[in-house]
Amino acid sequence: MSKKPNGRLVTVIDSQQITPNMQRISFQADDLSDFPADAAGGYIKLLFTEQGDTDLSQLGADERPKMRTYTIRHLRQSLDQFDVDFVRHEHDHNGGGFAAHWSQSATVGDTISIAGPGEIKPINVDTDWYFLVADMTALPALAAQLTKLPATANSYAVIKINHGDDKQALTKPDGIEVIWVIANTAKTNLLTAVKTLTWQQGEVSVWCACEFSDMRALRTYFRNDKAIDKDNIYISSYWKSGCTEDGHKIAKRNDNEAQLSG
Numbered sequence: 001m002s003k004k005p006n007g008r009l010v011t012v013i014d015s016q017q018i019t020p021n022m023q024r025i026s027f028q029a030d031d032l033s034d035f036p037a038d039a040a041g042g043y044i045k046l047l048f049t050e051q052g053d054t055d056l057s058q059l060g061a062d063e064r065p066k067m068r069t070y071t072i073r074h075l076r077q078s079l080d081q082f083d084v085d086f087v088r089h090e091h092d093h094n095g096g097g098f099a100a101h102w103s104q105s106a107t108v109g110d111t112i113s114i115a116g117p118g119e120i121k122p123i124n125v126d127t128d129w130y131f132l133v134a135d136m137t138a139l140p141a142l143a144a145q146l147t148k149l150p151a152t153a154n155s156y157a158v159i160k161i162n163h164g165d166d167k168q169a170l171t172k173p174d175g176i177e178v179i180w181v182i183a184n185t186a187k188t189n190l191l192t193a194v195k196t197l198t199w200q201q202g203e204v205s206v207w208c209a210c211e212f213s214d215m216r217a218l219r220t221y222f223r224n225d226k227a228i229d230k231d232n233i234y235i236s237s238y239w240k241s242g243c244t245e246d247g248h249k250i251a252k253r254n255d256n257e258a259q260l261s262g
């Protein structure tokens, strides 16, 4: 993605609360023919002013927009339309939460500028079994990864949701078992849920995206305890509890540097 994002204005054509904590917004663009056909699962940046407004004409000449990262859940390229699933998280509009606030109040006809798409590292689809892990922010990306697995793929997709009713029907190979981990219950911990699953024989592909602290705990498990080859693992934090995306970006950079020097 370019350093200076070139905003593309898109219009809200639908907004549905698909589960208690997920808002699906459908967008109409003028022309998405330059998007890769397989852009579903890739990410876009939503662009805001410093105050969290979507009217970028308010930006000063040398002011950069604030960016929030979201996944393309579905792409309907022939119609120049796409969907994004927004976690309905709590926010204090003054301290951030620009995307949460916008997505919970957007109505048909509203517009917002986006940049992208960018591509996340694809899963290695040439292994004996698969281990996918996500929280609700990465559920849209995990859902896209599931559709890219071979029909014979087996083992696990572990997904942490905020409420039992946040489960979604997912298109997936029959051999992939979906394990829903419900927050605020006894089985609240992603790492515990992952560790209780039987480790299979043979080469594994791991795809994992979630909150920063959960990611670090899972990274230790997969990389250190299970010594998974780096080509067979995608592990990323999608947000950080207590930080806006800007703060998360800094924490992520520091963490990457510590990993490289450690």
Ligand SMILES: Cc1cc2nc3c(=O)[nH]c(=O)nc-3n(C[C@H](O)[C@H](O)[C@H](O)COP(=O)(O)OP(=O)(O)OC[C@H]3O[C@@H](n4cnc5c(N)ncnc54)[C@H](O)[C@@H]3O)c2cc1C
Pocket (backbone or CB within 6 Å): 043, 068, 069, 070, 071, 072, 084, 085, 086, 087, 088, 089, 090, 091, 095, 096, 097, 098, 099, 100, 101, 120, 136, 137, 138, 140, 141, 237, 238, 239, 240, 241, 242, 243, 244, 245, 246
């Ligand atoms: C590649 C990538 C793809 C992503 N795709 C999606 C997606 O499709 N859908 C999606 O919902 N998110 C997605 N995220 C996560 C999203 O970018 C962050 O949650 C982002 O911080 C939301 O911005 P905001 O303006 O709402 O809140 P911020 O201004 O960034 O944060 C305000 C406060 O809200 C808290 N917060 C942020 N996110 C959450 C959350 N999910 N639950 C509880 N508290 C939270 C922060 O810790 C902070 O305290 C993705 C992130 C990445 C890196």
